Amino acid sequence: MGVSMDLVDFIRGLTTQIIAIVWVVFLITWVVGWALRGSPIPIHRIKRLGQSLIEDSVIAAFWLALGSTVFALITFIASNISQPFPPPPTPTPQP
Amino acid sequence: MDYLVIAYNLALLSYSLGVLLLASPIPSKSVKSWGSKLISDSLMTAILISSITLIQGIGAYILKVLNVSWEEFFTWLYVRTLTLVSFYTVLTQVASYLKHVELSFLTSPIGYVVSLISLSFTSLRTIYVLSNVIYAFKDKLAVLGVLLYSLPFRVGKGVGSFFIAASIVMFVGFPLMPHFIQSFEASYPSKTLLESKTITVNVVDVNGRGLPYPIVKFYLVRELNNPIGVVLGDVEGKLIIGDGLDVLPKENFTLQVQIEYLGMSFTPVPDYITSEFEINTLSIPQLLMLPGLALLRNGDVEFVDVLYDYGSADITVKAFTNSKVTLVKYLKTNVTYVEVNGRETSCIWSDETWYGISISTCSIELNGSDSYTSLKLIYTPSQPSAPNVGEVRLIYKESIIDDLTNLINVAVTYIYTYIFLPGVYVVILTSMTHALSKVLGGSRLRLM
Structure with missing residues (x-):
């Protein structure tokens, strides 16, 4: 029990750290994206890269913000589906 | 349930990892697609964790609907093992009998059948082990599958989904095995091989007194030239044919007899023995026995x-x-x-x-x-003594051919019902498990 709880705590800690890192990375990506997009370099590919970086970071931020909600929703729906089964129909003898 | 907590946290971890990859400023398509893969996997894991009671309960529900149970399956397996053991014992006995009758050429097909039966034992044991593992560890298998499924970066996704699928498919499939095999089984091996007829012959005089040590010669009907068997009676005029010493015809038969006694040859009344009676009494009305x-x-x-x-x-x-x-x-x-x-x-x-x-x-x-x-x-008077005659036991050639055919039939039937059919069934179960595991692990949500 102790070992598995330690493991769970470790995983939770890891998750928390990663989420903190993700926010930082999101900010960096967003900033880099806007920087590339708004840069005075007249190369269309770089502008497009900046654009896609902005999009990706926003989508990532969206999923990150929604993460706990999505999990809670799945747990709620799946738990409601996996209710105990009704008893199976028993064949009644035909007259 | 401990494992489920770990699995849930692992799912959260892989979700956050997925988001991290998605949010990273690395402009690489594969990194981004790994991010979305991780997110979808973690969501699937969450669904599996939440519906673990469904996974664990669906097998039992299907079994209830189909009206089959594990107890029946284990009983069936036990009965089959018993049949096989008894057949094995009988065959070993037959083989040892045949050594007496100098039918060594028959022992080699019997040895072949015996080796097939030991092969069937191996196949039965495999089914025993597999079914016991599934029956005892079904729930744990499902939980372990979910845990493996939840490992980030798809490390155990294939194995995990296979375990989950096995916990459902195998749990339903094994109790259905008797029905599957019985529907394909043409017939059980014939038991005629194992039956050995025994006929007791009593040779008596006019007053019903046994002749000591008579020599009884057996002939096929209407072939009175050369006897197919010469058997010596005991001191009371009794002799036993069959009983593993002779190879007798399978169906009812009649053999003509001649009796030699003290240098004389007699045609007894009746002049034949028949397999319809277990005891055949042959009397010689010309002869009156006194001691010595x-x-x-x-x-x-x-x-x-x-x-x-x-x-x-x-x-x-x-x-x-x-x-x-x-x-x-x-x-x-x-x-x-x-x-x-x-x-x-x-x-x-x-x-x-x-x-x-x-x-x-x-x-x-x-x-x-x-x-x-x-x-x-x-x-x-003096004690009677036995004539020094070389006995020729009865060997009915058609019977031997019948026995060989039977042995081959039995061998084929055993290969078919004890090795081939269960093997095919286990293969079917495995492929179904694989198919279900593909359903669980193969499909992924497209997030981008």
């Missing part, structure tokens, strides 16, 4: 009455003029006095040898003027 000697009558003489006290015999016969009886004795039997109708009669003995036994014969004139003649003998 025998009286052989001619055609017109009839034995009426015998009074025997140790070493003294009073015999009443119905005879006519010039009727004769022949006295046959072992050499050691010492006849001291012969009397016909109150008058002493001399007996001229002539010695003979019959299969290594010394015997003496003498012909007695009865002079039966009136119909009833009395004959008195005083003698010292």
Whole structure:
């Protein structure tokens, strides 16, 4: 029990750290994206890269913000589906 | 449930990892797609964790609906094992019997069948182990599958989904195995091979007294040239054919017989044995047995009455003029006095040898003027001894061919029902498990 709880705590800690890192990375990506997009370099590919970086970071931020909600929703729906089964129909003898 | 907590947290971890990859400023398509893969996997894991009771319960529900149970399956398996064990035992016995009958060429197909049966044992044991593992660890298998499924970066996704699928498919599939196999089983191996007929033959004289050590020759009906069997009776005139010593026809049969006794050949009444009766009594009406000697009558003489006290015999016969009886004795039997109708009669003995036994014969004139003649003998009896004859046990060739055909049938049936069918079934189950595991792990949500 102790070992598995330690493991769970470790995983939770890891998750928390990663989420903190993700926010930082999101900010960096967003900033880099806007920087590339708004840069005075007249190369269309770089502008497009900046654009896609902005999009990706926003989508990532969206999923990150929604993460706990999505999990809670799945747990709620799946738990409601996996209710105990009704008893199976028993064949009644035909007259 | 402990594992489920770990799995849930692992799912959260892989979700955040997925988002991290998605949010990273690395402009690489594969990194981004790994991010979305991780997110979808973690969501799928969350669904699986939440519906673990559904996964664990669906097998039992399907079994209930199909009205089959694991208890029936284990009973079926047990009965099958018992059948196999009993057949194995019987075959080993048959093989050891056949060594007596000098049918060594039959022991090699039997050995082949025995090796097939041991192969079937291996296959049964595999089913035992597999089904027991599934039955005992079904729930744990599902939880372990979910845990493996939840590992980030798809490390255990394939194995995990296979475990989850196995916990459902195998749990439902194994109890259905008897129904599957029974629907394909044409027939059970015939038991005729294992039945060995036993016929007791009693050889008796006119008064129903057993002839010591008669030689009984058996002939196929209407083929009285060469006997298919020569069997020596015991001291009471009893002999047993079949019982593993002879190969007898499978169906009902009749064999003609001739009896040799003390240098004479007789056609008994009846002159055949039949498998319809377990005990066949063959009587020789021409012969009257006394301890240590025998009286052989001619055609017109009839034995009426015998009074025997140790070493003294009073015999009443119905005879006519010039009727004769022949006295046959072992050499050691010492006849001291012969009397016909109150008058002493001399007996001229002539010695003979019959299969290594010394015997003496003498012909007695009865002079039966009136119909009833009395004959008195005083003698010292001796113990009967067995003739030194080479026995030829009965071997019915068609029966051997039948046995071989049966053995081949049995071998094929056993390969089919004990090795081939369960093997095919386990393969079907495995492929179904694989298919379900593809459903669980193969599909992924498209997030981008």
